[in-house]
Amino acid sequence: MIYLVVVLTAISVGLLVLGLANMAPADERVVRKRLVSLQTGATSYRDLQERRRRQAFGDRVGSKQKSDLSKTRQWLVYAGFRHPNAISIFLAIRILTTAILGLGGFLGLAVLSQTIGFSMPAPTLWLITALLTLLGWMIPFFYVDGRVKARQLAISKALPDTLDLLVVCVEAGLGLNQALVRVADEIDRISPEMSDELTVVNLEIRAGTPRDEALRHLGERTGVDDVRSLTSMLLQTDRFGTSIADSLRVHAETLRSKRMQRAEEAAAKTTVKMLFPLIFFIFPSIFVVLVGPAVFLFRDFFGGLQ
Numbered sequence: 001m002i003y004l005v006v007v008l009t010a011i012s013v014g015l016l017v018l019g020l021a022n023m024a025p026a027d028e029r030v031v032r033k034r035l036v037s038l039q040t041g042a043t044s045y046r047d048l049q050e051r052r053r054r055q056a057f058g059d060r061v062g063s064k065q066k067s068d069l070s071k072t073r074q075w076l077v078y079a080g081f082r083h084p085n086a087i088s089i090f091l092a093i094r095i096l097t098t099a100i101l102g103l104g105g106f107l108g109l110a111v112l113s114q115t116i117g118f119s120m121p122a123p124t125l126w127l128i129t130a131l132l133t134l135l136g137w138m139i140p141f142f143y144v145d146g147r148v149k150a151r152q153l154a155i156s157k158a159l160p161d162t163l164d165l166l167v168v169c170v171e172a173g174l175g176l177n178q179a180l181v182r183v184a185d186e187i188d189r190i191s192p193e194m195s196d197e198l199t200v201v202n203l204e205i206r207a208g209t210p211r212d213e214a215l216r217h218l219g220e221r222t223g224v225d226d227v228r229s230l231t232s233m234l235l236q237t238d239r240f241g242t243s244i245a246d247s248l249r250v251h252a253e254t255l256r257s258k259r260m261q262r263a264e265e266a267a268a269k270t271t272v273k274m275l276f277p278l279i280f281f282i283f284p285s286i287f288v289v290l291v292g293p294a295v296f297l298f299r300d301f302f303g304g305l306q
Contacts, residue, residue, distance in 0.1 A: 078223045079147040080193070094140045101136030105129055151193050152224050158191030159226050160259065162198075163252040170245045176234070177205055197222060212238065226255060 076086045083089065106129045113120045165186055169179035184198035197218055204214040212235050219228035230251060237247045 077221050079144050080151055094137055097139055098133055098136040102133035105132035154191055154193045155222050155224050158194040160255055162187055162194055167248045
């Protein structure tokens with residue numbers, strides 16, 4: 001048992017070290033490899049061709065890894081995690097939870113089996129340990145995914161009120177930048193998520209980022225289609241010089257109509273969703289109440305005939 005625990009601990013430490021090694025910047029590793037290759041030099045034309053082939057394959061693999069990392073980073077940004085080392089922290093947490101649940105579950109089951117005097121079969125023990133390890137690997141993913149959905153839902157719900165406040169501020173004479181600042185302060189009581197995103201937009205504009213890029217970043221950070229359509233509308237309004245107040249008012253009405261249509265669609269789906277609870281839970285109870293007395297009457301009737 002002690003040797004098995006030592007082996008599992010060594011495997012967990014190895015996975016942790018491997019994960020930390022993969023978190024290192026890929027550019028430094030590529031530069032280091034190229035410097036070593038330049039120092040060694042090519043001994044022949046065949047070696048040079050082989051090196052170029054490996055380099056091309058490595059570039060393709062590296063570009064794929066970068067795209068995967070960018071998707072993971074974008075996914076974490078959707079959840080509200082904007083730290084530069086968010087990917088590294090996320091991977092470290094996944095490895096840590098995997099090691100804790102795997103080792104903790106194995107040791108807990110081993111101690112429990114020795115305490116109660118029940119010898120658990122080895123395949124069952126390994127199966128439960130593997131399931132706990134898989135659960136530890138997936139728990140951070142489920143947490144971040146739930147946070148993404150909750151954050152996007154909160155932003156979608158707060159968007160109509162945000163548009164109404166923007167219309168009021170712009171019609172009162174404020175510019176778009178000042179209106180965004182004021183709306184970010186006012187909407188904080190209703191939706192901290194929307195206030196946070198608008199605050200980031202204001203900070204980017206103050207830092208010197210063009211307003212169109214800051215608005216485009218807003219749509220990319222949230223991942224909400226309604227916010228992307230809003231930013232596209234603001235960009236087109238700014239480009240063609242049309243009235244921002246009129247455009248915001250029309251967009252607010254359109255968004256309100258879309259929200260009404262979504263509510264009607266959800267209401268229409270409730271009939272189909274209620275069908276399965278009715279069939280499996282309510283109808284059997286009704287049949288028991290209605291048919292139950294008749295069953296006893298039939299039993300008494302046919303019993304009397306005998």
